[in-house]
Amino acid sequence: MSGVSIKNLTRRNSVPRFAYSALAANVLPGWDLSLVFVGPAQARALNEQMRGKAYVPNVLSYALGEKSGEIIICLSEADKQAVSYDMDRRTFVLYLFIHGVLHIKGWAHSAKMETCEQTLLAKFAKGSGRTNLHETTHSNRHRHRHLPSKGGRHRGGH
Numbered sequence: 001m002s003g004v005s006i007k008n009l010t011r012r013n014s015v016p017r018f019a020y021s022a023l024a025a026n027v028l029p030g031w032d033l034s035l036v037f038v039g040p041a042q043a044r045a046l047n048e049q050m051r052g053k054a055y056v057p058n059v060l061s062y063a064l065g066e067k068s069g070e071i072i073i074c075l076s077e078a079d080k081q082a083v084s085y086d087m088d089r090r091t092f093v094l095y096l097f098i099h100g101v102l103h104i105k106g107w108a109h110s111a112k113m114e115t116c117e118q119t120l121l122a123k124f125a126k127g128s129g130r131t132n133l134h135e136t137t138h139s140n141r142h143r144h145r146h147l148p149s150k151g152g153r154h155r156g157g158h
Contacts, residue, residue, distance in 0.1 A: 002067075004033045009042065010075055016090040020097060023124045027101045034070040035097065043074035061100030071100035091125050098124075 004020040015037045024033050038046070040056045047057045058077040063069045073096050075089075082092035098120045107113045 002030045002032050004035050007034065007036045009036060009038050011039070012037075012075060015075070016093045018094050018097070019124055023098065023120060024101055027098075027120070028067075028069075028105055030067055031104075032068045033101070033104070034064075034068075036070065036072045037075050038072055040074055040076045043072065043077065046072060059096040059100050061103045063104050069104040071097060071104070073097065073100075091121070094125050095121055 002021075002025065004024050006015070006020065008015050020033075020035055024031060043060070044054070044056045046060060047053045047055065050060065050062070056074055056077055058074055058081055060072040061069065073093060075093070078092050078096060079089050082089045085092055085095065087095060095117065098117050102113055102116060107116075
């Protein structure tokens with residue numbers, strides 16, 4: 001059974017709800033993804049453990065197996081960074097999920113990735129607070145990590 005399982009490891013009672021499974025099925029059909037919301041201490045610890053980086057990332061993403069992966073989003077970083085992306089926090093969380101899914105798919109930062117992010121955001125963020133869906137959303141401000149699959153090879157292309 002493919003889809004997205006969601007875990008909230010923060011002190012917040014709720015997390016933004018979207019059609020995460022539908023979006024994941026659109027980009028990674030047949031995959032099982034885990035979406036985990038964490039606080040800054042846990043995000044920083046994971047970033048240090050997985051990447052050797054000593055800062056709080058907004059999103060980390062990596063493949064776990066042949067058709068499984070995990071996306072970790074730090075809600076406090078999303079709160080801080082959303083305005084610089086011209087989004088409300090809720091929409092920015094969806095954007096981070098999209099960004100993570102594309103990295104699990106094997107995409108690197110590029111104009112093609114930006115275009116795909118914008119298209120998916122417009123499709124799945126209906127009714128959210130994104131004010132300008134046609135502006136560039138990608139920049140070096142992203143703090144995420146895609147760990148390649150076994151053998152160091154990236155997955156698929158679009």
